[in-house]
Amino acid sequence: MLSRVAPTGVERRFPERDIIVSKTDLKGTITYANRVFLDVAGLTEREVIGAPHSFLRHPDMPRAVFALLWERLAAGKEIFAYVVNLAANGDHYWVHAHVTPTFGASGEIVGFHSNRRVPHPAAVEKIKPIYRKLREIEDNNANRANGLAQSRAHLNAILAQAGVTYDQFVFSLAS
Numbered sequence: 058m059l060s061r062v063a064p065t066g067v068e069r070r071f072p073e074r075d076i077i078v079s080k081t082d083l084k085g086t087i088t089y090a091n092r093v094f095l096d097v098a099g100l101t102e103r104e105v106i107g108a109p110h111s112f113l114r115h116p117d118m119p120r121a122v123f124a125l126l127w128e129r130l131a132a133g134k135e136i137f138a139y140v141v142n143l144a145a146n147g148d149h150y151w152v153h154a155h156v157t158p159t160f161g162a163s164g165e166i167v168g169f170h171s172n173r174r175v176p177h178p179a180a181v182e183k184i185k186p187i188y189r190k191l192r193e194i195e196d197n198n199a200n201r202a203n204g205l206a207q208s209r210a211h212l213n214a215i216l217a218q219a220g221v222t223y224d225q226f227v228f229s230l231a232s
Contacts, residue, residue, distance in 0.1 A: 064116060065147040070175070071097045077152060077173035080159065085110045088168065099145035113142040115149050119191035121208035125223065130158050130169055137227045139176055139184045151181050180230035187215065 071077070077097060080089035090105045098105070098113060114123075118141055129136040135157040141149050152173035161167040191208045198204030216226055 061112070062143065062145065062147040064143060064149060067148045069097060069144055069148045069150040071150065073175045075175075077171075079105075079110065079171050081110050081169045081171075083166065083168060085169070097144065097150055098142070099148070104145075115141040115143040117141055117149075117188060117192060119188050119208055119212075120195055120205050121191050121212050122188070124205060124209060125212070126156060130156060130166070133158050133160075133166060137224060139180060139227065139230070140173070141188075151176050153177070153180070177231035183230045187212075 071093065075093045075097075076091075077094045078089070078091040079087055079094050081087055087105045087108050087110055090100075090102060095102060095105065122138055122140070126136050126138060135155065138154050138156070139151065140154045141151050143149055153176040154171055154173045156169060156171040158166045159168040159170050191211060194208040194211055195201075195204040198207060216223060219226060219229075221229065
C-alpha cells in the first residue's frame with residue numbers, strides 16, 4: 058500500500074497529446090492504469106493495481122466535488138471535472154477528467170473508467186479559488202458531514218447564481 062506524502066508545491070505537466078487512463082472496480086480500487094498515468098504519478102503498475110484511486114487525492118481537492126462525482130456515477134451518468142492529483146513524490150498535476158461508469162452485459166454498473174487530459178490553463182486558474190473556498194468550508198466545520206453538506210450547498214449556489222448545470226459550468230471555464 059502506498060503511503061501519503063506531503064505536497065511539495067511543484068506542479069507536474071504532461072504533453073497535451075497524452076491521455077491518462079485508469080479503470081477501477083465499484084469501490085474505486087484501481088484495476089488498470091496506462092503508462093501515461095504511471096509516468097505522471099511517478100508510480101509503478103505494481104504500486105497502483107489494487108490500490109484505492111483516492112490515494113492520489115491532493116489535500117486541496119474539495120470533498121464536495123468527489124461527492125458529486127460518486128453521486129453522478131452511481132446514477133449511471135458521466136461527469137467531467139477539474140481535479141488536482143498528488144504524485145508519489147508530493148508534486149501535483151491538474152487534469153480535466155472525464156469519468157464514466159462501465160456497464161456489464163446486463164446493464165449493471167461493474168466499474169468506472171477515467172480519461173484525463175491536460176486542462177486549459179485559464180480553467181485551472183478559474184477553478185482554484187472556488188476549490189479553495191469549498192475546502193475552507195469543509196475544513197472549518199468540526200463536523201465532517203456538515204462541512205461537506207455546506208460545501209455542496211456553496212457549490213450549488215455558485216451554479217444557481219450562474220444559471221448553469223454543473224456540466225455547463227465545467228465547460229464554461231475553458232472559454
